[in-house]
Amino acid sequence: MLDKIPMDQIISPMSDYYIFVAGGQTPCPITTIISYAPDSQGVKKQFTVYQSIYFLRWFHKKSTKGEDMKSIRVMCTIQEGSLGYTKIKQLESSIKDIYQKYFGPDYKLVFMWLTLPHGQAYLAGKLSAASSVQLPVQDGLPASRRHPFMSEVCAKWQEITGCTQDQIILASSDFTESEKFQRGLVNRFKPSKRKSTMLKMLMRFMMGRFKKGYYNTSVTL
Amino acid sequence: MPLYTVTTPKSLPNSRRVELANLIMNVHCGLTGAPETFVNVMFWENATLNDGVAMHVYGGIRKGRTAEMRETLQKEMSRRICQLMILTDKELETDMFEMPAQWIMEGGEILPEPGEEHLCEWLLNGHGTEHNQKAFI
Structure with a gap:
């Protein structure tokens, strides 16, 4: 099979x-x-x-x-124990709303949360407390639309989690490039x-x- | 960015992770001139890698550098990691993935293009020096 x-x-x-x-x-x-x-x-x-x-x-x-929804996989990498159920559901709901506001209601966001155990993430050589989010957008989206969207997502993340602006890293790459990046991660396995x-x-x-x-x-x- | 993902079949001791995170930062910044505060290193463990491979390093880096620079970066990164971790060439796999800086937001700002960091006010004002790092042992 x-x-x-x-x-x-x-x-x-x-x-x-x-x-x-x-x-x-x-x-x-x-x-x-x-x-x-x-x-x-x-x-x-x-x-x-x-x-x-x-x-x-x-x-x-x-x-x-419905059949017309486009699924967008959102990979969120967070520190283990840093966010509880309520905040995670708030983030999912708010980011979905922002996404649909900018790009239309036909997108369904599927959030996948990856947790990093203590001691497995570093920034500038020291333990990191930052979260990173991969939130792909349509190919070729101009910066004039991409950047305001990204700013709003980051601001909402800060508002909900109470983190500083340095503790959220957002990558809004083109769909195609995002898939290539993910494929590169898969290719490390035997x-x-x-x-x-x-x-x-x-x-x-x-x-x-x-x-x-x-x-x-x-x-x- | 850069985001380096280090994958190993077994768990590494904390001290080795710290050494490796610092080595990756030093090699990346030493060659590219990128600020240290950009360098993220993440460790995935218990993975089944290719036969004979003890470590895989996947570097997500900003686009905009020359092919020669990218090649140099990858080779030097491999060489130095092998030295530190006492690995042979065949026991380490490295791969790089380039992404436009304009697609990344850190510190509430879009990342500067490689080589334009000196024009970036938010970076010069101390991005990442305190707030996003935990006090370490």
């Missing part, structure tokens, strides 16, 4: 393309996901992942409420393990959502 899924679909789990190939009909297998165990091996493990892909399809259809690594991360994002209410996992794989 895993070999039949192209890499594009695994690294963009929320895209329509991924959902299309996952295909099939099945009820929401929440119990299957909960039963996923890291020590599962062989057939049982593959079966579990397969069921989870069906869940993604179900979840995506349910959450987009080719034969890329799919399983991405699926493992995906599962952890989803488990994080069940546990905390938003997609999250640690950078420690």
Whole structure:
């Protein structure tokens, strides 16, 4: 099963393309996901992942409420324990509102929160307290539209989290370049393990959502 | 920016992470002239890298430098990291990704293009010197 899924679909789990190939009909297998165990091996493990892909399809259809929505993956890297549920949901809601205000209502933002354990992020050679956000925008967007959008996102982040302006780093790159950057990150993994690594991360994002209410996992794989 | 992502199969001791973060900062700034306050280093651990590879370093850097500079940066970065971590050439993989400075906002301002940092008022006023760093052991 895993070999039949192209890499594009695994690294963009929320895209329509991924959902299309996952295909099939099945009820929401929440119990299957909960039963996923890291020590599962062989057939049982593959079966579990397969069921989870069906869940993604179900979840995506349910959450987009239409076929014209464009999913934007927003990668937020934050220090472990720095933001709680309320602030994270406020950030998700506010940034979505800003995005749709600037670029229209047809965009659905999917936030993926990566947490950095203490001691795993440095700025200028010292421990960093900064968060970084990758929030891609349409290709070729002129600076006259891109920069006001970025300023508003950063200002809102500061307002909600109470951080200083130095503690938020925002990258609003073109969609295409953002995907290339993400692909570069995936390519560091051993080719034969890329799919399983991405699926493992995906599962952890989803488990994080069940546990905390938003997609999250640690950078420690 | 730059944002260097260091990935290893096993966890590194804190002291090694600090050494490596400082080395990356020194090499990057020494060659490019970029301010130290721009240099982010992040550590991912427990990853399955290519056979025989003990460390992968992925550098997201600002676009606008020459191809020669980029090549020099990558080679020197590899050489110095291998020295520090006692790795062979084959045990370290490096890759670079360039992104326009105009797409990045730090300190509430759009990043200056490479070489134009001296024109950047917010940077000269001490961006990042205190507020975004934790006191370290």
